[in-house]
Structures are given as structure tokens and as C-alpha cells.
């Protein structure tokens with residue numbers, strides 16, 4: 001009989017970008033379901049350590065440096081996870097970067113920004129999977145969740161290269177799902193606009209327009225994305241290599 005609902009008790013989950021707006025909600029969601037959560041951070045340990053200390057559930061949580069553009073640092077992160085927990089059941093690739101550049105302004109999308117977006121949003125998730133693969137492969141039924149975006153399919157988003165980076169991430173999801181099956185499932189979760197500090201600085205008129213065009217009448221909350229990650233771990237146990245939209249139906253309008 002297939003396992004239709006897996007418990008997260010006694011599992012270990014690593015979340016890159018774990019102290020960010022969406023990442024923190026995912027950490028909370030996984031911790032509340034019983035996982036031990038490794039909050040991966042980039043520049044500043046303090047918010048990640050504070051979050052790890054505040055997480056609920058019955059797991060043992062910690063914060064670990066996980067700069068996704070530094071493969072040597074990711075290898076150290078994987079060794080820390082192995083030494084601390086001896087296992088890794090879930091990797092959530094949530095780290096991501098962007099900057100708003102109007103799509104018509106090709107000169108403003110400079111090479112430095114392009115390289116930063118691609119190395120963080122595409123090479124980074126791949127490098128994190130590569131570093132944690134031995135641990136993920138040890139268990140029975142591990143999961144990688146790549147936090148993508150509906151920008152991957154709509155081509156609308158903070159800039160042209162950000163959209164392309166999320167399309168590339170969805171392609172990685174498919175290739176890796178095939179390559180790592182049956183032991184490791186790989187899914188993309190694609191949010192629409194999520195109400196985080198990341199979008200707080202946007203033109204309010206543009207934000208209101210996005211809201212008006214959302215059939216479900218609101219922007220996503222980080223908790224909506226966390227709920228989808230928990231469902232991917234615990235409920236959607238026969239899904240791999242696919243993209244799950246969590247967008248309030250925004251592309252319909």
C-alpha cells in the first residue's frame with residue numbers, strides 16, 4: 001500500500017535563505033510538523049539563530065551558514081548537518097535574489113546583476129542538492145523543494161533575467177527528479193506575488209493592480225507557501241518533477 005501521508009516527526013529539513021520572508025515561514029511550518037530545521041543563512045547569522053531558537057515543534061533546530069554561491073561552504077554545511085543529525089530528509093532551496101529592472105531597459109540589466117541572479121537562483125539550488133545528495137539519498141523518500149515563481153511561465157517579474165532564472169530552476173526540477181528517482185523526489189513550488197519585505201518597497205499602484213488581478217482577492221502570505229511545502233513533504237508523496245503553483249489564480253486574469 002503506498003504511503004499517502006508521511007509524518008515529519010524525526011526528519012531533518014535544511015532551508016536555504018531560511019531567515020528570509022518566505023524562508024522563515026517555511027521553517028516554522030516544517031518545525032510545527034515535527035521536523036528538526038536547519039536555518040541556512042547567507043550574510044547575517046543573528047536573525048537565523050534567533051529564528052532557530054524560536055521555532056516550535058519537537059525537533060532540534062539550528063542555524064548554519066549556507067551561502068549558495070559558495071560550493072565549498074555548502075560542503076561544510078552538509079558536513080555540519082551530517083555531524084549534528086546524521087541525516088537530511090528535506091532540502092528547501094528558498095535562497096534567491098533579484099532587483100527591479102524594467103523589462104524594456106536592457107542596458108540597466110548589467111552583467112554583474114545577471115551573473116548574481118543566475119549564480120544564486122540557478123547554480124545555487126543545484127549546488128545545494130549536489131552537496132546534500134549523499135545525506136538525502138540515505139533515507140527512504142527524501143524531498144527537494146525548489147522555490148520558483150510564476151514568473152518562470154508568465155515571463156513577468158522583477159526583471160527579464162529573474163524570470164529566466166526561475167524557468168531554468170523549473171527545468172532543473174524536472175531533470176533532477178528523473179536523475180535522483182526513486183529515492184529523492186524533486187518539486188518546484190511557484191508562488192505568485194507574496195507579501196514580504198521584498199515587495200514592500202514596490203510602487204503601491206503596481207502592487208494594488210496585482211491585488212486587483214488576483215482572482216482569490218489577496219496576495220499570497222508566506223504561510224501559504226509554507227503550507228504548500230508541508231503538503232509536498234507530507235501529503236503529495238507520489239509527486240515528483242512537477243511545478244506546483246501557489247498564486248491565487250493570478251495568471252488567469
Ligand SMILES: NC(=O)c1ccc[n+]([C@@H]2O[C@H](COP(=O)([O-])OP(=O)(O)OC[C@H]3O[C@@H](n4cnc5c(N)ncnc54)[C@H](OP(=O)(O)O)[C@@H]3O)[C@@H](O)[C@H]2O)c1
Nearest residue numbers: 017020021022042043067068094095096149191193194198
Ligand atoms: N516575495 C515574492 O513575491 C516571491 C514570489 C515568487 C518567488 N519568490 C522566491 O521566494 C524565495 C524567497 O524570497 P523572499 O520573498 O522570502 O525574499 P527575501 O526575504 O529577500 O529572502 C531571500 C533570502 O535568500 C537569501 N539569499 C540571497 N542570496 C543568497 C545566497 N547567495 N546564499 C544564500 N542565501 C541567499 C537572503 O539572505 P540575505 O538577506 O542574507 O542575502 C534571504 O534570506 C526567492 O527564491 C524568491 O525568488 C518570492
